[in-house]
Amino acid sequence: MPPTVPVRTADGPLAGPVADAVRSLAERTQLVDGAAALSERTVLGLDAADRHHALAYASGRLVGYAQVWPEGASELVVLPTERRRGIGTSLWTASTDAGATSVWAHGAMPPAKAFAAAHGLVVVRKLHRMERAVRPAEAITDRLPEPYTVRRFVVGSDEDAWLDANSAAFAEHPEQGGMTKAELLAKEAAPWFDPAGLLLVETPELPGKIAAFHWTKRVGSEGEVHAVGIRPELQGRGLAGVLTRLGMGYLVATGVDRIVLWVDSGNERALRTYEREGFRVSATDVVYGAPG
Ligand SMILES: CC(C)(COP(=O)(O)OP(=O)(O)OC[C@H]1O[C@@H](n2cnc3c(N)ncnc32)[C@H](O)[C@@H]1OP(=O)(O)O)[C@@H](O)C(=O)NCCC(=O)NCCS
Known part of the structure; x- marks a missing residue:
């Protein structure tokens, strides 16, 4: 699937306004999905030295974000109105280029399951919320x-x-x-x-x-x-x-x-x-x- 929007990559702490845009993207997405796509570790990681970031923009607006953790796990989110346009795929490609070997799906929702299947990924770990x-x-x-x-x-x-x-x-x-x-x-x-x-x-x-x-x-x-x-x-x-x-x-x-x-x-x-x-x-x- 060809990339539909430009994806920028960055390492280390994000500039304040960019980090704010990611937090806002996460909040708007959570309102629609009902589950947080980004964990606390990723949110705190916006200011950390040891993270890789991939940022997708459409018309100058942040519409998708991925973060790769030092040990190769990652988190990935696309704004609900911008899904099924290949943005998730572009972010995942950028993430794997930056060393990602796995991706978290919080709440294990159907789009995440379908996305993982489309990329040949399988469940390698499960974490229960009790x-x-x-x-x-x-x-x-x-x-x-x-x-x-x-x-x-x-x-x-x-x-x-x-x-x-x-x-x-x-x-x-x-x-x-x-x-x-x-x-x-x-x-x-x-x-x-x-x-x-x-x-x-x-x-x-x-x-x-x-x-x-x-x-x-x-x-x-x-x-x-x-x-x-x-x-x-x-x-x-x-x-x-x-x-x-x-x-x-x-x-x-x-x-x-x-x-x-x-x-x-x-x-x-x-x-x-x-x-x-x-x-x-x-x-x-x-x-x-x-x-x-
Ligand atoms: C999962 C998520 C990142 C996918 O982002 P996206 O930009 O819609 O993904 P893409 O457009 O690149 O989708 C690639 C393929 O995945 C599959 N797919 C993705 N979402 C799907 C859905 N809702 N239903 C069925 N298939 C889906 C399709 O095969 C799709 O290709 P197609 O559109 O040509 O059929 C997005 O739904 C999201 O942000 N969800 C909440 C956060 C999350 O769960 N993250 C964990 C990801 S494992």
Whole structure:
């Protein structure tokens, strides 16, 4: 399919007005599609040094955008009024030229499925969105067993220790485990960031280290189990349930009426932990990539 509109590529942080145009494109698209095509990682990535961008313009107006992440995953969106004109294809070609090997489809909607099939891409990963309502006056409390202790994150001093714990806990999950200091600092600057909602677990067994953590996120009345990580040497000791409840308890105490989270469909242990806490799958995001 020949390109129907020019596609420009760029590396590194986008200029302010261009980044604004991408955010506006994403917002207008979400109003029509009912699902966000670009994740927080991509939105924060507009200002990051390690991203490739492809931008499609029609009559001087941004009508499509793709971003390639350092490990080769990407996100791609075309304005609903401009679809089926080959713009998605042009953006995908530019993305693969910039190193993309896979693309996220949030909400796994029919156009994404058809687009992936047209490009010979298959589902290579599934991420479940799970959610759970908070009952009126519900309180969730729990305590870590001895000798573990919990405290809040301290901005400006816990970053390196947290990044070390995160990469150890998520060694098998490149997007989470590969988080850089720049990405962490960008999250700290986000309006939702709350250091008291990033719970850090310590143990005398691992002096100077963060043993485990539960990072919660709150946007409006919705809470999120943003990330629960336990160092590999401490996994299998029954900490996951308590740690999950500690973060949920924090979110409930701040007044959320719903808690959501995302988890890999193949992560049986995490799925079981969340099911036990009352979470149920409400939607599934998929990653499309080359077969095999
Ligand atoms: C998926 C998306 C990027 C496609 O963009 P697009 O500009 O419409 O894509 P193209 O015009 O290049 O489509 C290429 C081919 O994909 C297939 N396709 C795309 N959308 C389709 C749809 N709604 N129904 C059936 N086939 C479709 C067709 O085979 C099409 O070729 P054709 O129009 O000649 O039949 C766009 O629908 C979108 O932004 N969706 C929301 C974000 C998203 O889901 N991103 C993840 C992409 S995997």
